[in-house]
Amino acid sequence: MSHHYIQFKDVSFAYPGGPEVLHGIDFRITHGEHVALLGLNGSGKSTMLLHINGLLMPSHGEVVIGDVPVTKKTLRLVRQTVGMVFQNSDDMLFMPTVAEDVAFGPRNMGLPEEEIDRRVRGALEAVGLAGLGDRPAFTLSGGQRRAAAIAAVLSMEPSILVLDEPSANLDARARRQLIDILKRFSHTVLLATHDTDMALELCPRSLVIDDGRIVADAGTAALAAAPDSPAAHLFRVAQAPAFSASTN
Secondary structure, eight states: OOSOOEEEEEEEEEOTTSOEEEEEEEEEEOTTOEEEEEOOTTSSHHHHHHTTTTSSOOSEEEEEETTEEOOGGGHHHHHHHEEEEOSOGGGGOOSSSHHHHHHHHHHHTTOOHHHHHHHHHHHHHHTTOTTOTTSOGGGSOHHHHHHHHHHHHHTTOOSEEEEESTTTTOOHHHHHHHHHHHHTOOSEEEEEOSOHHHHHHHOSEEEEEETTEEEEEEEHHHHHHOSSSHHHHHHHHHTSTTSOOOOO
């Protein structure tokens, strides 16, 4: 792939037997952009993210990753480019040790062992887990497990990083560590979050989704400052404590 961008072209989607939950989604995120995806629970954030690596396919329209349309035939190539970090880190950690979890993706790519070892060491160091590779994931703190899940993705050396509510249920220290990790990722990032302070720090641009439609595509700081627009209202409500970070 020559250009690592994300583009949705008039994407609509309905789950089998259900109503349409995404309606004509259109946007493009260029290489190197860090973009937040904001919206309330049930607005369509997670459904949208699952289209980026082909876990869901549009009912109408097209998703393109770096000049490659996401289809069943291109999934292997797309998934080598897109690293997806799910909200529940435990779903991504299933091997006997953290190092084996981080090595799982590169090993499935058929890489030589010395390259796998290099990637594992580099990914664990990048997320602050150097020296913890021999530990089972269940012995780590919640923040460390989130970091291990990110390391498992970074070991694939993706050019696009997609994260679904990465700061959910983290304490202040773990959240700070997560922000520092993401700041060092120089490629494309799409971050679905209720944590609007994190969005302000990491993402100059935000997409706001409401009822399966993009209702705003603007600077994050401008959305935070605008007092009266519907999109700014959603921005403010999304950070309220009453809205816990859960899947949608």
